[in-house]
Structure formats: C-alpha cells, structure tokens
Amino acid sequence: MSDDATLEAFRLADSFLPVGTYSVSYGLEQFVADDRVTDATDLEALLETYLRRQVGPAELVALRRAHAAAREGDIDAICAADRRLAAVTLAAEFRESAQQSGDRLLSLQRDLREDDLLERYADAVAAGDASGNYAVVLGVAAGLAGIGARRACLLCCHGFVTGLLGAAQRLLSLGHTDAQRILDDLRSVMAAAVDDSAGRSIEDMTPFAPLVDVLAADHERAERRLFAS
Amino acid sequence: MATDAPESRAERDGEGTADADTDATSTDAPHPSFEAYAAESPPQAAVGAPGKDGVLELRFAPTSDGTKLVHDYATVPFHVSGTLGHDPHPDAETVFLQSPTGGIAQGDRHDVTIEVAADAVAHVSTQSSTKVQSMNANYAAADATLSVGPGGHLDYVPEPTILHADSRYCQDLTLELDTGASAVLADIVVPGRLARGERFEFERYLSRVRAEGPDGLLFEDATHLTPAEGDPTAPGVLGEFTVYGTLFVVAPDGDAAALSDALHETVADADARAGATALPNGAGVAVRALADRAETVQSTLHAAWDHARRDLLDAPAPSGRKY
Numbered sequence: 001m002s003d004d005a006t007l008e009a010f011r012l013a014d015s016f017l018p019v020g021t022y023s024v025s026y027g028l029e030q031f032v033a034d035d036r037v038t039d040a041t042d043l044e045a046l047l048e049t050y051l052r053r054q055v056g057p058a059e060l061v062a063l064r065r066a067h068a069a070a071r072e073g074d075i076d077a078i079c080a081a082d083r084r085l086a087a088v089t090l091a092a093e094f095r096e097s098a099q100q101s102g103d104r105l106l107s108l109q110r111d112l113r114e115d116d117l118l119e120r121y122a123d124a125v126a127a128g129d130a131s132g133n134y135a136v137v138l139g140v141a142a143g144l145a146g147i148g149a150r151r152a153c154l155l156c157c158h159g160f161v162t163g164l165l166g167a168a169q170r171l172l173s174l175g176h177t178d179a180q181r182i183l184d185d186l187r188s189v190m191a192a193a194v195d196d197s198a199g200r201s202i203e204d205m206t207p208f209a210p211l212v213d214v215l216a217a218d219h220e221r222a223e224r225r226l227f228a229s
Numbered sequence: 230m231a232t233d234a235p236e237s238r239a240e241r242d243g244e245g246t247a248d249a250d251t252d253a254t255s256t257d258a259p260h261p262s263f264e265a266y267a268a269e270s271p272p273q274a275a276v277g278a279p280g281k282d283g284v285l286e287l288r289f290a291p292t293s294d295g296t297k298l299v300h301d302y303a304t305v306p307f308h309v310s311g312t313l314g315h316d317p318h319p320d321a322e323t324v325f326l327q328s329p330t331g332g333i334a335q336g337d338r339h340d341v342t343i344e345v346a347a348d349a350v351a352h353v354s355t356q357s358s359t360k361v362q363s364m365n366a367n368y369a370a371a372d373a374t375l376s377v378g379p380g381g382h383l384d385y386v387p388e389p390t391i392l393h394a395d396s397r398y399c400q401d402l403t404l405e406l407d408t409g410a411s412a413v414l415a416d417i418v419v420p421g422r423l424a425r426g427e428r429f430e431f432e433r434y435l436s437r438v439r440a441e442g443p444d445g446l447l448f449e450d451a452t453h454l455t456p457a458e459g460d461p462t463a464p465g466v467l468g469e470f471t472v473y474g475t476l477f478v479v480a481p482d483g484d485a486a487a488l489s490d491a492l493h494e495t496v497a498d499a500d501a502r503a504g505a506t507a508l509p510n511g512a513g514v515a516v517r518a519l520a521d522r523a524e525t526v527q528s529t530l531h532a533a534w535d536h537a538r539r540d541l542l543d544a545p546a547p548s549g550r551k552y
Contacts, residue, residue, distance in 0.1 A: 036464065049465035057453075069405075087448045092489070092507040092516050206435075206451035210473055211516050212465040217493055217504025217517070 008145040012138065013155045013162075019104040019134070021163040024035050024097040025171070025209075025227035026050065027212050028164055030219040032171045042176040043067045047161055047182065049209055050190050051208040055160055058088055058207035059135035059151045061200045067149045074122045078140060081202050086131035091216040095131070097229040102134040109141050117144065135193030141229065150194060157190035158183075167227060171207030238385065248401035249380040276336040276367055283307045283339040287324060288384075289351040295320035296349040306330040306339075318544035321350040326387075326549060332360030333398065334528035339371035344386065346408070347378035350542065355387040356551050358419070358523075364432070368397035375402070382542060386534065388551070389474070389523045394430035404440040406447075409482055411513075411541050413534055414438060417474030418452065419523045428471055429456040440512060444467050447512035450475065470502065470519035473524040478537040479513040488540060489514045501529035504527045 001009075010086050015021060028046070031037040037046055062085035069077035089095045106125065121140060123130035135156060143154035165179045221226065272544045274281050278460060284477050285307040303309045306328045313323040333339070361369060375397040377383045404412055416436060421427035436455045440447040452473070454461050478488065485507040492514050493505035502505035503518035516533040518526045527549060535546040 031465070036468070041466065046464045049463050052459065053463075053466060083446070087446050087509050088450070090448065090450055090506060090508060095509060205436075205449075206453045208451065208453055208473075209465045211468045211470070211502070211519060213506065213515075213517050214463075214502055214504040214519065217506045218497070220506065221490070221493060221497075 001151070004147060005146040009142070009147045009151060009155055012141060013158050014104070015159075015162050015166060016201075017105075018108065019101045021101070021159070022166065023228045024101065024163065024201075025167040026094060026164060026229055027030065027091075027216040027219055028167050029171055029219035029225055029227045030215040030222065032168075033073040033222070034215060036215075037113050037168075037172070040171075040174060040182060043172065043174065044182045044185060047164060047186060049212070050160070050164070051157060051186065051189045051193040052196070053209040054207045054212070055157060057200070058085060058205045060156060060194060060197035060204050061085075062133065063135045063156055064149050064197060065151060065202050066136040067143040067152050068141040070117060073117055075117065075124065078121055078136065079124050081139075082133055082136040083131040084202045084205060085133045085136060088207060089133075089212045093216050093229040096209075098116075098133045098135065099131055100228070102132040103139045105134060105141065106132060109137070113144070113164030115144055118183040138188055153194040153197060154190060157193055161190070170226060176197075184201060203227075236444055238435045240451065252275045253412075260305045270276050272533045273336065275435065276502055277338040279338075279467055280305050281334070281337045283337070285309075285326065285339075285343075285451045287301060287342070287343045287351075287353065288344045288346070289322055289349045291320070292410050294522070295489075296325060296351055297324040298322055298351075305338075306333075307341075316350075316352055316544075316547050318538075321544070323352045323354075323448075323547065326353065326355045328356070333369045333371070334362050335364035335367045335369060335397075335525055337369040337371075339369075341371065341373035343373070343375045343383065345375075345377045345383045345410075346486045347383040348380045349378070350382045352384040352386070352547060354551070358388045360369075361390060361392050361398045361431070363393045363395045364397055366493040368433070370399045371401070372402070373402045374405070375412065375414075376405040377407060378410055379407045379520055381407070381413055382410065382545070384411045384534070385536070385548075386413065386415040387544065389472070389527070390420060390436075391417045391419045392431035392434055394421065394427055397433045398431075402436075402438045403478060404438070406427075406440065406479060406481065407441050411466075411480040411483070412477075413537060414477040415474065415534070416477075417472065417523060417526055417530070419472050420454070420456075423471065423522070429461055432455065438475075438477060440477070440479050442510075442512070444508075447479070447481065450515070467519060470518070471521050472523050472526045474518050474530055475539075476516040476518075476530040476533050477513065478510070478516070478541075480507070480531070481510075481512050483513065483541065485513055487509050488537065491540070492516050492533045496529050496533050499529040499532060503529050504521045
C-alpha cells in the first residue's frame, strides 16, 4: 500500500473524522437504559454480537462489493449493493444513522477529492437510486484511495467499535483503559467478521440480531436520549 | 429369521412346517411367508420423491359473493379440507392447511404457491405447528411464493415452526405485491420441543422472507441459526429468550411511520419483549417479539396483527383458535 493510501486509511479510521459518530449508539443507549449493559464485560459481549451478526454478514458484504465496483468504475454495482444493504437493515434507526453518516462522509470526500465516480454516486443518492449507506461510501472511498478490500473491512470494524466505545464512555462509567482493552480483545472477532463477509455475494446478506432490533424500536420512541440511534 | 432367505422359507412352507416356524419367530407378519421381509427396514424414499415433494397451490378470486377459493391443488403432506367462513371481514375467505404426516422429514422439498387476485381478501394458516423432524442425512426445504393482485390482501399467518434436535431446515418465502395490495406475514420459530427440555439442538435453520413491490425489492429478512457455530442466546441476538417471531405488515401504500408507532404501542407492554419498526423502502412495518413460550410470542403478534388489520381492512384479525 502506498504512503498516500496508508495515510488515507488512518484518516478514515480516525474518530476525528467528522461523520457524526458522536451521535450514534446503534441501540447501545437502550441496552444501557434497560440495564442489559452495565459494565465493560457486558459491553464487549454486545459489541461481539454486532460484529458477528450485523457488521460481518451485512455491512462488510456491501462494503466489499462497493470497493470492488469502485475499482472497476461500476456505478450500477455500487448502487445495487447500497440498495441491498438498506433493504436488509430492518431497524429504521439504523438505516437513518447509516445514511446520515454516509451522507457526511460522501460530501467530505467530494470536498477533498476530484473524482467523477464520487460525483455520479452522489447524483444516484440524490435521485434515490442509492441509499448512501456509510459502509458503501466507505467502500467506495477506500477503493478509490487504493486501500485493499480486507484493510477497508478492518477499518470499518475499527471505526464501528471505536464509535460505540466513545458512546459507551458517555453512557457508562467506562475508563479509557477498559475501552482500549475491549478494542484490543475484539481484534480476533473483527478478523472473524471480515472472514465471514469474504465468501458472500450481495444476495447473501443475513444480519440477525432480533433483540437489538427490539431495543432499537424502543429507542426510536424513548423520551430522553443522547443519541440518534 | 433375518438370515432366512424367502426361498428356503417357501420351501419349508411347502413341506407343511409353517406352524413350527410361526412359534419360533414372533413377528406381526400377516402370513409366515412374509416374515423374512418384515425384518428388512425399507430404505427411505429418495429426496423429493413422491410423498416428499409436497405441492400446494391456492388461488383466491373475488366473486359477487365475496372472495372464493377458485383453485386448489395439494399433494402430501399438504391437505386442504375446504374453506371456512368465519373471518370477521365480510368478503374474506379462509383456508387452514392440514397435514396428514408427522411433520417435515429429511429429503422433503415443498413448494407452496398462493395467489390472491385483484381485490380479493384471503387468510391462510396451518392447523397446527410445523414439526421439523430429526435428521441424519440431507435436509428439508420449503419454498413459498405468495402473490397479491391490485387492491388485494393476504394474511399468511401459519402456526410456529418447531425444530427438533438435529434438524436442518431451509425455508424461502417470497411475497409479490401489486399496486395497492397488502399482506400480513408471520414467522415464528420454536428452537426445540421445549416441554422435554430440548432447545437449540437443531443443526441449521435458515428462513428468508423477501418482499417485492411493483418497483422491485422492498425488503429482505433472514434468520440463520446454527447453534453449534454461534450462540443464539448471545446478548442482542435472542438474549435470555427462546422463542422468536416476526410479523411483517406489508402495505407500501400506507403510512408506515404512523402504523409503526401504533403497533409499537400495541406490543410495548405485551408479555413478550417486542417492538415495531418501519420497514425499508416504505414497505410497511416489522414487529419482532421474543419470549420463553410460543403462546406468548403468538398472542403478542396477534395483538399487532389485529391492530394492523383494523387499520388496513377495517376488520379485526380472526381469532387464533384452530379447533
């Protein structure tokens, strides 16, 4: 990987990236409100479920397809993966969060990079031909920057986990060392989620975490909340 | 007697020694000449062979006297005794599918097609739970295609699927909705014969529900469980619960956001842990419910179904009573 690609990967993986990570908890807020997550151990177990049941079998599958399609300049395949990911994401809050973050990343990338494919993709999102999910935008950005597919998947996992750890620090009394320990412990799970996504076509996205969906449905209607999801 | 060849037995029968033989071997063969056969266990019917390739076709159409079942074709293990006229909706027709078998066995391949014509209203259910039997070879699969014509409505609310130990089951359900059509689908899975302490001992369960509207894919949901590879009771998956079900209220022309809120309110305080969310592409609402018993999930989803049906058809849901 070139220095440019490596630095681009660091930039995209950084929690400093302004894509609104601070506003999403993907249901974690409700798990804390429900006393289902009360400490670092509970949090790590829930994050493992997210990685194994949602990120690996759905988001990373779409990311990989978008990454490959961006390398080939195939805008239709990017849009198809994007629509497919939205169609298998049943929790309304998760679709909204993924599309908001995706929108921010897409406009950021368009401000920084001159690329015809990014413009065409943005047009497709604006026209409703694509959903603009974060994982798909990230796949396109990584593909265009020359970041390898597996690295892009790991980057997505890392970003997802650090984002939720940040949310957890505001929801729980979770110390910095505990947060780093969870991030460290979850390395093998992230690799497993990436492996799981490798053999799947976009027809085979099977996210499955029904209790997360039920709690996300409660969160949609929660009266007091810090996070959009 | 297992070593007795039929030829030698026939020979001795010819010599009039049949009585002594009958005393020596105690089988329930109808005649001594059948005893040798009785020891042979029959090889199972082949994958998808007659008796294992159940086909069900139902077509509902509107008439001057409300919706009628205008075509039905059923092969084992499906059986249709006729229609029932107890739906609270004045025009609706009801079919309860029956099965003369003990459930779904390895090598079974079932194919269900249900068509609801324009402006017809139909309700299809099963008479009892679908039991997926234990398996040691192959797997069982069922494909269902449900289509609803313009302005029509289908309620496809079967009884739960029970996964016995070592079963492997794949079901694919595709819903095709025309303009102005709506449907309610339920899918409840019970991960074992709970009363005997069996749970999550099945090998693999994959259930896919896919809905398409006039403009293409609306949503797809998959339940893929392999307890030996990934703990189904992990936090956020099924957690402390055992039975899991989803009710899909597919009504692309309705106000999904309002219906989602109304259905969530209906189930939020139910006995099952349940919640409603708006489906992708404005397709309608999904209600997920988790509990320890099938009855709890059923009653919770029934409450949501009842509310949705009043909203869509101005009629309550039929009672869940099957006897």
